[in-house]
Amino acid sequence: MLLIEQEGQNKMEKTQETLSVLRHSTSHVLAQAVQKLFPEAKLAIGPATDDGFYYDFDMTEGHTFTEEDFEKIEAEMKAIVKQNLTFEKVEVEDVDAKIAEFKAEGEIYKAELLEEHRNDNPTLYLTKDKDGNVLFNDLCAGPHVPNTSYIKGNAFKLLKVAGAYWRGNENNKMLQRIYATAYWNKEDLQAYLTMIEEAEKRDHRKLGKQLDLFSVREEIGGGLVLWHPNLAVVREEIENYWRTEHRKRGYVIVQTPQIAKSKLWEISGHMDHYKENMFFIQKNEDEDEQFVVKPMNCPFHILIYQANRHSYRSLPLRMAELGTVYRKEKSGALAGLTRVQGFTQDDAHIFCTPEQLVSEINEIIDFVSDTMKIFKMDFEVELSTRPESYVGELANWELAEAGLKEAMDKRGMKYDINEGDGAFYGPKIDFKVKDAIGRTWQCATIQLDFNLPERFNIKYQDRDGSMKTPVMLHRVVFGSMERFHGILIEHYAGAFPTWLAPTQVTIVPISTDKHLDYAEAIYKKMRNAGIRVQLDDRSESMNYKIRESLKEHKVPYVCVVGDKEMESNSVAIRKRGVGQVGTLSVDEFIDKIETEIKDKVTE
RNA sequence: GCCGGUAUAGCUCAACGGUAGAGCAACGGUUUUGUAAACCGUAGGUUGUAGGUUCGAUUCCUAUUACCGGCUCCA
Numbered sequence: 073m074l075l076i077e078q079e080g081q082n083k084m085e086k087t088q089e090t091l092s093v094l095r096h097s098t099s100h101v102l103a104q105a106v107q108k109l110f111p112e113a114k115l116a117i118g119p120a121t122d123d124g125f126y127y128d129f130d131m132t133e134g135h136t137f138t139e140e141d142f143e144k145i146e147a148e149m150k151a152i153v154k155q156n157l158t159f160e161k162v163e164v165e166d167v168d169a170k171i172a173e174f175k176a177e178g179e180i181y182k183a184e185l186l187e188e189h190r191n192d193n194p195t196l197y198l199t200k201d202k203d204g205n206v207l208f209n210d211l212c213a214g215p216h217v218p219n220t221s222y223i224k225g226n227a228f229k230l231l232k233v234a235g236a237y238w239r240g241n242e243n244n245k246m247l248q249r250i251y252a253t254a255y256w257n258k259e260d261l262q263a264y265l266t267m268i269e270e271a272e273k274r275d276h277r278k279l280g281k282q283l284d285l286f287s288v289r290e291e292i293g294g295g296l297v298l299w300h301p302n303l304a305v306v307r308e309e310i311e312n313y314w315r316t317e318h319r320k321r322g323y324v325i326v327q328t329p330q331i332a333k334s335k336l337w338e339i340s341g342h343m344d345h346y347k348e349n350m351f352f353i354q355k356n357e358d359e360d361e362q363f364v365v366k367p368m369n370c371p372f373h374i375l376i377y378q379a380n381r382h383s384y385r386s387l388p389l390r391m392a393e394l395g396t397v398y399r400k401e402k403s404g405a406l407a408g409l410t411r412v413q414g415f416t417q418d419d420a421h422i423f424c425t426p427e428q429l430v431s432e433i434n435e436i437i438d439f440v441s442d443t444m445k446i447f448k449m450d451f452e453v454e455l456s457t458r459p460e461s462y463v464g465e466l467a468n469w470e471l472a473e474a475g476l477k478e479a480m481d482k483r484g485m486k487y488d489i490n491e492g493d494g495a496f497y498g499p500k501i502d503f504k505v506k507d508a509i510g511r512t513w514q515c516a517t518i519q520l521d522f523n524l525p526e527r528f529n530i531k532y533q534d535r536d537g538s539m540k541t542p543v544m545l546h547r548v549v550f551g552s553m554e555r556f557h558g559i560l561i562e563h564y565a566g567a568f569p570t571w572l573a574p575t576q577v578t579i580v581p582i583s584t585d586k587h588l589d590y591a592e593a594i595y596k597k598m599r600n601a602g603i604r605v606q607l608d609d610r611s612e613s614m615n616y617k618i619r620e621s622l623k624e625h626k627v628p629y630v631c632v633v634g635d636k637e638m639e640s641n642s643v644a645i646r647k648r649g650v651g652q653v654g655t656l657s658v659d660e661f662i663d664k665i666e667t668e669i670k671d672k673v674t675e
Numbered sequence: 676g677c678c679g680g681u682a683u684a685g686c687u688c689a690a691c692g693g694u695a696g697a698g699c700a701a702c703g704g705u706u707u708u709g710u711a712a713a714c715c716g717u718a719g720g721u722u723g724u725a726g727g728u729u730c731g732a733u734u735c736c737u738a739u740u741a742c743c744g745g746c747u748c749c750a
Binding site: 236291349405502614615 | 676677678679680686705706708709711712713724740741744745746747748749
């Protein structure tokens with residue numbers, strides 16, 4: 073083996089950019105510690121991630137890591153780091169010999185990786201002590217920090233253990249993955265851990281209970297959501313916005329059945345490509361005619377298209393539906409509102425001519441970005457191209473992908489490309505919404521479909537009188553009501569802006585003896601004005617009521633009324649997160665709230 | 676589906692091989708409050724479900740359902 077001379081080997085800048093180098097180096101220390109404590113552990117891979125790193129181990133004896141193991145491993149890692157070991161990169165000169173060596177050690181995963189990279193000038197990283205003894209070596213392209221003094225014993229932490237398939241393939245053996253993170257100093261690590269705690273506080277499942285928003289019940293089944301009144305109100309507002317915007321943008325709104333005979337799904341091809349995700353129902357115990365609970369709305373919309381003859385003059389036809397679909401998910405896949413089995417898509421299908429394609433895509437992109445602006449959500453865009461298993465003509469796929477690219481390029485949009493990640497029926501643009509703490513969730517998507525129009529043989533009559541197949545676009549703006557509301561809850565940390573807040577105003581009379589009549593009068597006035605207002609007439613202290621409304625229930629406004637307010641026909645206003653904001657007459661306050669609601673103000 | 680974990684009062688959690696306890700919420704009473712938790716009391720549980728081991732299971736074992744952390748998959 074040949075030692076490689078590296079420039080600046082004994083120095084490295086401690087920056088944000090080199091953090092992943094530190095993390096990857098720490099993963100080698102983790103592997104070294106695990107192998108010392110658990111000699112049977114076989115090494116797989118240990119890369120850096122966005123906010124830390126992991127290492128996959130095959131625990132051949134079937135041992136699973138426990139909390140106590142974590143303590144032991146961390147202690148061992150600290151001991152390793154203290155020895156001030158150096159990391160040295162060496163080239164693998166004799167690949168076959170090294171493969172044989174890995175195999176002899178039982179390191180079958182390393183052997184497999186080396187075999188695969190035999191022509192890529194594979195390198196090893198050696199962890200050496202002062203006397204030049206090699207304490208650990210790992211197949212690795214690097215780079216690494218020069219030595220373990222860069223790794224601070226109080227600036228890394230093992231976080232959790234999880235199963236992960238070797239090479240991410242579910243047919244392979246499941247390995248044990250230790251997730252961890254590392255920073256240049258303990259303050260940064262502490263800041264990260266604090267951020268994680270904050271993230272947990274705004275978890276929509278936690279807030280869902282705390283604010284009485286939704287629930288799932290064992291008796292119903294996993295991923296089937298009960299929307300409680302509080303969240304149903306939010307949804308009502310969102311749906312109102314949705315309908316209004318669709319009308320403005322030239323859509324027609326339709327409604328279609330929840331179930332359909334198998335025949336429909338045979339025509340659409342879902343029976344072939346989507347069967348394992350579909351729920352089936354038998355019409356009768358003795359009848360074998362099968363119905364399918366709809367997993368998608370598209371076939372129904374196509375049938376509506378088919379109900380009439382279409383010409384190039386009537387296209388584009390933009391057909392939208394808040395369509396509830398049911399999709400069977402693998403048992404471990406469900407999560408809160410973001411991954412469910414029954415959900416309502418804000419679905420639309422646009423039938424257009426090839427010439428209209430680019431402008432239609434543009435209009436959808438406008439729609440999505442206008443909508444995200446209202447919620448003050450940032451998003452990233454990804455283009456997913458033809459997967460290995462696809463239906464339709466190759467030429468159409470290429471045409472479709474070019475159309476999507478053209479629309480985005482024309483408007484100078486930044487996007488990543490996910491090669492081979494498209495749906496089986498067409499390429500797509502995905503919009504990944506970033507929540508307040510930087511996690512991304514897929515919501516809006518635009519999918520091109522050259523397949524279904526062919527399968528259903530839908531046509532339009534062109535200018536020259538010939539019958540042609542229209543282009544079909546699938547698109548959602550919110551994605552699904554369930555997921556979007558989950559994201560919305562986390563985005564606002566449960567503190568919905570006034571236009572969405574389940575309760576917008578709480579009225580608190582200072583004394584329920586003296587001020588209740590006045591409180592009731594303004595309560596009715598606000599309710600008649602369409603404001604979601606509640607009157608807190610319980611025999612509790614004013615402080616208690618204020619705290620409960622603003623902090624526990626995250627109501628945007630509390631109006632306190634006492635002698636002074638009664639005299640001047642006013643309310644003393646306290647705003648969530650702000651404090652006292654002064655006194656307004658009742659009419660002024662109603663005006664203010666109404667404006668805030670109408671403008672969908674988000675702070 | 677896979678690897679690991681969890682399931683106790685409405686919520687958050689405690690305890691234990693000898694049939695469970697706290698805080699908050701709820702309910703009753705006292706208090707009538709001037710801006711982010713007043714006080715006293717009452718009630719509330721087949722310990723997720725079904726089996727098994729045991730003199731005895733909520734505790735140990737098995738299965739199952741749901742949830743949680745991941746992997747795979749996905750709106």
